[in-house]
Amino acid sequence: MNPQSVFCPNLACAARGKQGQDNISVHSRKEKRYRCAVCQQTFSATKDTLFYRLRTDSVQVMLVIRCWPMGVRRKRSCRRLAMMSGR
């Protein structure tokens, strides 16, 4: 288990999504749980895949925001790109 490779999944946490900030420590190796020092929450190591999905979603949101001021034609290809990067 490597606390540097995970980040806090708590939506209300200020450190959410931030990797390698030293806020995550191993809570229980036996139960494979980590603990966040910022929000004091523990979470399962197996949740990792879910975080990555959340991360992809935020990338897509960013892409859509970036596409917004563009013209229609570019916006369309931009959205296609956003879709390809995700689901």
Ligand SMILES: [Zn+2]
């Ligand atoms: Zn947290």
